Amino acid sequence: MTMLPTASDLPKLLVEYDQWVCWREQTRGDNPTKVPVNPHTGRFASATDDETWGSFETAREYAVDGSAEGLGFVFCDDDPFVGVDLDDARDPETGTPTDWAKSIIDELNSYTEISPSGTGYHVLVDGELPPGRNRRGDVELYETARFFTVTANHVETTPTGIIERTTALAGVYADHVADEDEHEKTDGEPNTESSGGDNELTGAETSSAEASASPNEALSDEELLARARAASNSAKFEQLWRGDTHGYDSQSEADMALACLLAFWTGGDTHRMDRLFRRSGLMREKWDAVHYADGSTYGEKTIERANNVTTEYYSPNDEHDQQTQTDPDDGADDLSVNSATASASVRNVQPSKDEGTIYEREQARIETITRLEQRLRELEEENERLREERDAERAKRKALEDDNLQESSPTGIIYRLKQILSG
Template sequence: MSFETAFEYAGTENADGIGFVFTDDDPIVGVDLDDCRDPESGDVDDTAQDIIERLDSYTEISPSGTGFHVLIEGELPDGRNRRGSIELYDTARFFTVTGDHLEDMPTRVARRQDALVAIHREYVQDSKPDSEYESGNRRTRDETETRDSAADTNVDLEDQELLERARNASNSEKFERLWRGSTAGYESQSEADMALCCLLAFWTGGDQQQMDRLFRQSGLLRDKWDEVHYADGSTYGEKTIERAIANTSEFYDPDTREVSTESVLRTSESSTTASRDESERNRNRAYLVEKNRLLTDRIDELETTLEQKNERIDCLEATIDDLKAELAERDREIEQTREEQAGTTSNCDTASETASLWRRLFGDSSK
């Protein structure tokens, strides 16, 4: 039944509470985050806060007050479904429902497939030891090495020159769209923020200060960027930049062309060309994958809209049929009333003519 009906019934003596059972017949996935919240202060550890922010769907505090339940629409990826204090379920599992909604989070269950896949890969499916996920700190050794590697890439381009190169790249359309502040194709603005930061991470060589400075010039900037969202005092913007750098495996090198020219003297031209072609193919492949995802999301959106409009049309046609039937019945009633009135008038006229004829033949009977 609906939450409202269940909540009302739970107030009687016939129920102990409310629950939800995941089955194969529903699109709901539940994310169970345990031992991540201080019930007295309300502080949340970094890992849970990161997952909640990225899923951006209905979230409530668990019965113990020390964890969260997040409900989304999606398909749970294959592989393991739990690691440490993080559990993901989509079937044969019971969730208690408290209705203690987490403030500032959506009140509806949203579809978050992309975010679910990323979180499953980073926090659950990854082969790193459990302890690294239970520590509440996302900065694993591999991520630190990635940032260190990025720091070694000295791009040293002025902001305007960097923006000009980004606008002339093969994925310039995506960059321009995000730069203007468009979130089209993304399930939430948080995902759009991450997408732009990943592009900025590539072009800046992972320079956090330049990334922050550039992002503030984009149309995606909002007050949330400077809000503290994590127990360690980090802002939403700082964490988004850190995650973007950690998830970026390749960074722009403005000296690539010069280095390649010098290396021709030491290496074969075919090897250099092959490497460049492979890099170009990888960039084109990534661009096509992203474009395909955007088109798929748009098709899903249009199909949903079409289905809603068809349902509306069916409803209107049924209403029209009802109104036609009501109008026909009213016409019959009016016609019947007219016939009855016509019959009454005819009887009255006949009676009057009979009385007149009687007077002419026999005179006034009262005399």
């Protein structure tokens, strides 16, 4: 178990907030995952339900009993904190940070600690997170609805308190997280979001050839993203676009979920799907790594699979290509948005009356996935409860076996007492 911090080990301001949980490590898929635990009940905690959080003292007391492996702090809208998560940023043997991590830590100059794995850092600042994505590569920024594991393994060269760093945070965001400027991507410097792949697919810019290949060629990437953010499942899209994998068993599962959404919105345009995915917070080096015997990269195969399972596509209401995805008599199946209205206010776009069938099918599919995810969480909680009952029953059985051994063994106290009394 991770060494548990005391209140005196941590910034006083952090301890004062009743936003603490515990955590246990579980294996989901092939990867170990730190699962938040409600310190009141021992069941799963939620980063969006304050009823499942507690005070620092409550969380620590629960963990001290051996019921959890460590402590965590939940970020929400009621606190001033932003968490900066730096992964694969430290050599655990030498304790040396990578150059890029050191530059971020130095620039933020606020309370910093080493992560439980020893390979990363957590920086806590008082500030506001700039709008937009919250992750790129090994840098992720948290402001709300997420939890940080807390170790109190303080980096001695940093302050012991949480400092107001809004300006510095904006600089870190611009340098390490925000989308790169289109001109910067063509100045000969490598793209930090990709370690390989063809240059024409790594930038956010759209060539005329690529645009003409898309079924939704009338819309730019920005217009298409705006419509995705205005759709009924915009919360799910925005979560994945920002790189938030909360609720998914692995990042690969989150990658697939975003790829399916991109397939829907791009009409299955593989080039455009790849280009947009590279702009998302889920982008990582693995995307361009060859993972298959046929030479396909992980990203290529993810896009291929997403297109294989996507059967319905978004189609803007364009006079030149209207109804290309459906039978002429199936007007209700055309998921369209009035283009004139969208041009005036693309972010406030609402489903038209003609969206009927496909919109309802998509909504039903989303609701089904949501129900299944909820049921999975319930089953995990039930499994945890049964595991605890099993462990308690085993402990009782062990105690009874020990008592029986004491009664039957010539060296046992109870056996010897019986012999004395019977003599």
